[in-house]
Amino acid sequence: MYTLTGVTKSYQKGRRTVTALKVPELVINDGDWLAVQGRTGHGKTTLLQVLGGLDQPNTGSIILDGHDLTKMRQSQLTKIRGESIGFIFQTFNLIPTLSAAENVEAALVPGPIASAQRHHLVSEALDSVGLGDRARHRPTELSGGQQQRVAIARALVKQPQVLLADEPTGNLDEHTRDEIIALLEQLWRQNQLTLVMVTHDSRIARRAQHLGAMKKGHLTVWPNTHQSPTSHQAPGGRHD
């Protein structure tokens, strides 16, 4: 799915150049679940952003299914995001003036699917996250866990190949966190997604197939040999 080679991303902070990301080589196979941990400010979100084409690295290449994201124009990256990549954010990032169903539908709007068909897909997506009866509720009328379920539905409604989740349980209480992770795991398995998740929580990370540690922009990845019993060991390799 993903092949990263010599990827770096730096920012200018006054006179200093800060290296946010430095990945000499990384391969993420189809269907892999990679959980990346690390302290705040060490480049985890930057990694997700370059994987999702939301930001461009300064050097290197990022090949996604044979397409080099670093050589694409913004419009091409937007198209790939619309078709193949789903995002889940720590703060849910739902549009506050739209209902749950309309938030999910927003992910289908750029695509070629007609309006009537969209409604059907939206209903299915909300049902799959257990919120079929909350379709008309606004985000302010939903709990944190429910909002994140809507965000998950939004990410998956277009049946992407890749799901990028940035601290998906960071704003949730413990009980809700477990629910969300269980849901994500279930959906990962069902849809054969490639899931790259950033998390602080080791208990969540342990459920993934591969673990990554981000330290000052440097990523180290290894297989999770201590995977928790509820996780499924999908085929896939890893590289440091």
Next chain:
Amino acid sequence: MFFVTYLRRELLGRPRQAAVIAAGLALGIGLVVVVSALSSGVREAQGKVLGSLYGVGTDITVTTAVQPASRSGGFNQITPKPYPRHTDVLTSSTLGTLNASAVSSISTLRNVSAAVSGLVLTEITATIPADNAPPQSSFQPPVQTSVVGVDADDTGYGAFSSARLAAGRGFTAADSTANVTVLDSSYASAHRLNVGSTITVAGARLRVIGLVQQNGGSNPPQVYLPLARAQQLAKLTGKVNIVYVQAASAALVGTVTDEISKLMPSAKVTNSANLAKGVAGSLATTAKLANNLGKWLAVLTLVIAFTVASLLTLAAVTRRAREFGTLKALGWRSRRITGQLLGECLALGIAGAVLGIAAGFGGTRLVSTAAPNLSAIVQQTNIGKDAFGGDLGANGGVFSGQVGGPVTTYANPSATHTVAVPFHAPITLTAIVLAIALAIIGGLIAGSLGSWRITRLRPAAALASVE
């Protein structure tokens, strides 16, 4: 349709911001509508003034100044006799005379659609005291009556054109030298005259064949005569003292004015534009207010409204940066996002237009209700001259001289007269279309600035922003 749903939700979901932007635009647009209505009202009022002076359909008048040596009307120095005498003269004391052929020359000009001549006269009846009578005891003020000679062949222009027949009939071509007259109905009422009555003008007995009514605020002539008969009675055969001209179109009035001025360099050629400059009174003040202060106030308010709308939209884009970043993450192109924002701004602009037009209607209703009748003080274009070439003032006496010596009599024309004009401020379709256009422009300006901001948003930076 998702576009409409998102737009509606966004405007209804952030009502305060939407209300501020729409209200700001409404204020500017409402002011534009009111100023436009005031300007239309002033133009209409000025047109009424001109119409009351010269009749409907007249764009230009041609006159000439009174010359002392050629002062018309046979109103000369009168030597008192040892007995009182009565005089009744018809005189062109306020305007000089033109040859009647002038109207033919003017008619042949290319951009003239009609030219009609007339005679604006004053009848003065007075009793001249005996030379041995004490001045104070026998003084009786003269009576002045305004008389106009109209072209019986063409009463569609000039002083007769805006008259409405109240009784009897108007003039026909057969009346050109007949002893007939049409009276103003107010004058007839005051003198207990009707159709069939007779009056005496300059010694001729004339039968009243019709009564007419003019606009309430105008200062119409009291007596109308067929032009040829008026020329005979005023001893002005072959002469006229005013030509009423209609241009081929409103846009050609200036051109025709210039052409007539070249054709008749010594004549005074007056059109509605330069006549309006000579109009004083509250109408003139209102015109200045509407055209100067009102216009600039409306422009300033619009600029402020557009600026506020743009700044609020930019602020909204900044506040919604994470939302737009999320949409970009979902696969929305910048074009789609800016289209959404432009739609929101246009909707607010249209809301501002509707509110502004409503406010404009309210404002103009208030003005029309509260505004008093305006007055237009119109200067006479020519001041009469006395036997010695001096100007006849507005308060000039009829008699001068002393008992036993020569007495100079001269007419007592008013140098100015006041026309009352009811004022209202109509909202024209043009003003409404202008209001909507301005609202759309305001919305587009605000939306364009916001759109520019969106296109510069990097998705990663937008997602990292804090709402």
